[in-house]
Amino acid sequence: MKIGIIGLPQTGKKELFELxxxxxxxxxxxxxGKPVKGFAEIRDPRFDVFVNMYKPEKEARPRIDxxxxxxxxKDSISKGEIFKDIDDLDAICHxxxxxxxxxxxxxxxxxDPKRDIDFVNSELILNDLMFIEKRLERLEKDVKKTNDKTxxxxxxxxxxxxSHLDKELPLRLVELNIEExxxxxxxxxxxxxxxxxxxxxxxxxxxxxxxxETFMAACRxxxxxxxxxxxxxxxxxxxxxxxxxxxEFLISLGIEEPAIDIxxxxxxxxxxxxxxxxxxxxxxxxxxxxxxxxxxxxxxVIHSDIEKGFIRAELIKYNDLITLGSEEKVKEAGKFxxxxxxxxxxxxxxxxxxxxx
Numbered sequence: 001m002k003i004g005i006i007g008l009p010q011t012g013k014k015e016l017f018e019l020x021x022x023x024x025x026x027x028x029x030x031x032x033g034k035p036v037k038g039f040a041e042i043r044d045p046r047f048d049v050f051v052n053m054y055k056p057e058k059e060a061r062p063r064i065d066x067x068x069x070x071x072x073x074k075d076s077i078s079k080g081e082i083f084k085d086i087d088d089l090d091a092i093c094h095x096x097x098x099x100x101x102x103x104x105x106x107x108x109x110x111x112d113p114k115r116d117i118d119f120v121n122s123e124l125i126l127n128d129l130m131f132i133e134k135r136l137e138r139l140e141k142d143v144k145k146t147n148d149k150t151x152x153x154x155x156x157x158x159x160x161x162x163s164h165l166d167k168e169l170p171l172r173l174v175e176l177n178i179e180e181x182x183x184x185x186x187x188x189x190x191x192x193x194x195x196x197x198x199x200x201x202x203x204x205x206x207x208x209x210x211x212x213e214t215f216m217a218a219c220r221x222x223x224x225x226x227x228x229x230x231x232x233x234x235x236x237x238x239x240x241x242x243x244x245x246x247x248e249f250l251i252s253l254g255i256e257e258p259a260i261d262i263x264x265x266x267x268x269x270x271x272x273x274x275x276x277x278x279x280x281x282x283x284x285x286x287x288x289x290x291x292x293x294x295x296x297x298x299x300x301v302i303h304s305d306i307e308k309g310f311i312r313a314e315l316i317k318y319n320d321l322i323t324l325g326s327e328e329k330v331k332e333a334g335k336f337x338x339x340x341x342x343x344x345x346x347x348x349x350x351x352x353x354x355x356x357x
Contacts, residue, residue, distance in 0.1 A: 001064065001065065001090045001091075001271045001273070002064070002065035002066065002067055002088075002089055002090055003064060003065070003066055003067075003089060003090060003091045003092070003093055003196075003267050003270060003271060004035065004066070004067040004068075004069050004085070004086060004088075004089035004091075004092055004093065005017050005020075005066065005067065005068050005069065005093045005095060006069045006072060006082075006086065006092060006093070006094050006095070006120070007071065007072060007094060007095035007096065007097075007120075008071065008072050008073075008096075008097070008107055008116055008119075008120070009071045009072075009073060009107050010097065010104050010105060010106060010107070011095045011096060011097040011116075011200055012095060012097065012099075012200040012231040013068065013071075013095035014030075014068060015231040015235060016095055016198065016200070016229065016231050016234075016260075017036065017038065017066065017068040019231065019234050019235065019238055019260050020038070020040040020066055020260060020263070020264065021038030021039060021040055021066050022038075023036070023038035025068065033070050033081075034070070034085075035067040035068060035069050035070070035085050035088075036067065036068040037065070037066070037067055038065075038066050038067075038068075039063040039064060039065050039066060040063060040064055040066050040264050040267065041061050041062075041063050041264070042061055042062045042063065042064065042264045042265065042268065042275070042286065042288075043061070043257075043258075043260075043261035043264050043265075044061070044265060044275060044286060045257070046275075046277070046286075046318060046348060047059075047061060047277070047284065047286050049322065050277060050279050050284045051284050053279075054279055054280060054281050054284055055281065056279075056280065056281055056282060056283050056284045057281065057282055057283065058282065058283040058284075058285075059283065059284045059285070060283065060284075060285040060286070061286055062275070062286050062287060062288045064264070064267055064268070064271065064273075064288075067085075067089065069082065069085050069086065070082060070085070072120060072123075073107070080127070083124075083127045083188070083190060084188075086124075086190050086193075087188040087190060089193065090193065090271055091193055091194040091195065091196070091267070091270035091271050092190075092193050092194070092195045092196070092270075093195075093196045093198060093263075093267065093270075094117070094120060094195060094196070094197050094198070095198045095200055096113045096116050096117055096197055096198065096199050096200065097111055097113065097116065097200055098111065098113045098199040098200055098201045098202075098205070098211070098228075099111070099200055099201055099202040099205075099230070099232075100202065101202075113199060113215070114215075114218070117197060117215075117219075121168075121170070121222070122168065124170070124190045124191050125165050125168060125169075125170060125191055127190055128161075128165055128171060128189050128190055128191050129162065129165045129166070131187065131188060131189070132158050132161055132162045132165065133162070135158060135187075136155065136158055136159065136162070139151050139154060139155045139158070140155070143155060153183070154183055157180055157183060157184070160174075161174060165191075169222070170191035170192075170195075170222055170223070171189050171191040171192045172191060172192055172193065172194065172195075172222075172223050173222070173223055194223070194269075194270040194271070194272070195223075195224045195225075195270070196224070196225045196226075196227070196263075196266055196267065196270050197215070197219060197224055197225070197226045197227075198226075198227060198228075198229050198263065199211075199212065199215060199226065199227070199228045199229070200229055200230070200231050201228045201229070201230050202230060202232070203230055203232065203233055203253075205228070205230075206228070206230060206233070206253060206254075206255070207254065211228075212226065212227075212228050225266055225269065225270065227259065227262065227263060227266060228259065229259040229260065229263060230259070233253070234258060234259060234260050236249070237249060237250070237258050237260075238258075238260075246258075268288065272290055272291045273288045273289065273290060273291065274288070274289060274290075274291050274293075274345070274346070274347035275287065275288060275289075275347055275348065276289060276298055276345050276347075276348070276349040276350070276351050277318075277348070277349070277350045277351070278302075278350075278351060278352065279350055287301050287302065288301070289301050289345060291347075292344055293344070293345050294341060294342060294343060294344055294345070295310065295312075295313040295339055295340070295341060295342075295343045295344075295345060295351075295353075296310040296341050297345075298313075298345045298351065298353075299313075299353045299355065302353070305355075305357045306353055306355045306357070308355075308357065309355040309356045309357040310341065310353065310354075310355050311353075311354040311355055311356055312338050312339060312340055312353075312354050313338070313339045313340075313343060313351050313352070313353050313354070314336070314337075314338060314339075314351065314352040314353075314354065315336075315337040315338070315339050315343070315349060315350070315351055316330050316335070316336060316337075316349075316350040317335065317348070317349065317350070318348040318349070318350060319348075320333070320335040321350060
């Protein structure tokens with residue numbers, strides 16, 4: 001699964017991609033006009049707690065695929081090429097400029113994050129609307145010729161979606177049943193995808209909670225998560241050599257952790273992924289699995305043979321381990337659990353699987 005970074009020119013999206021992936025984007029990458037690929041390591045404070053607790057020989061954080069898409073400009077929008085790239089994504093991270101800097105031009109002549117968000121959202125909605133209109137034209141002909149029941153159902157669904165898009169609302173807000181989701185699975189609907197908006201702010205706005213709350217309130221009804229990032233500050237943090245220096249710098253700014261770390265976890269939410277952990281002195285590892293997955297499916301993330309031979313899952317809850325201090329004390333307190341095939345894994349679970357191959 002992958003998440004793509006999009007945005008208008010000069011928003012800081014390339015800098016954000018480099019911070020997330022530690023992949024330096026070259027002039028050749030940009031000139032290619034194709035998505036730049038990389039991966040982001042998930043930075044989760046719970047993982048660090050386990051490493052400090054178990055002092056493992058090995059440690060392994062999870063990673064997600066990231067893509068930096070070509071900049072959204074009038075040419076790329078009119079040609080429609082950018083939408084093909086977006087269609088290939090599982091979720092979208094839209095970087096929006098909210099910082100003011102007279103030395104960096106803005107394509108519209110001024111910094112106005114709301115205008116830019118509305119513009120991009122409208123273009124994505126328009127792309128979906130154009131597809132539906134073309135598809136409905138074909139369906140009308142098919143229905144007249146054959147009166148095929150499947151075509152009739154699809155026409156009814158697409159007509160409902162068109163009515164929704166006509167109201168300038170994204171398709172992710174539409175409630176769809178299993179049959180309808182299956183019907184739409186092969187179609188390139190962009191506004192069905194989850195979206196994160198990253199407001200690239202200046203250092204002066206780091207503590208401006210009212211700015212962020214305003215955008216959160218506006219985007220929440222559209223099912224869009226919003227978070228602030230100062231790419232300039234995050235770059236300065238990344239350049240510091242030691243963890244001690246980074247922590248001191250964050251404290252001086254009144255920040256608990258780098259925003260870039262929080263963003264990686266927000267990307268997981270957009271991809272409908274949660275984390276579970278396997279821990280011990282040999283290795284601490286964080287695994288990703290789809291939200292709602294049952295225990296056998298979680299074992300399949302580790303190895304397909306374990307999924308086939310699944311017997312049970314030994315479960316410790318994160319909060320119980322942290323509160324009580326050790327696995328032994330968790331067991332003494334009666335908090336150690338055994339779960340079967342019908343257990344739905346929850347975010348933060350510490351699991352050990354019993355299996356027979």
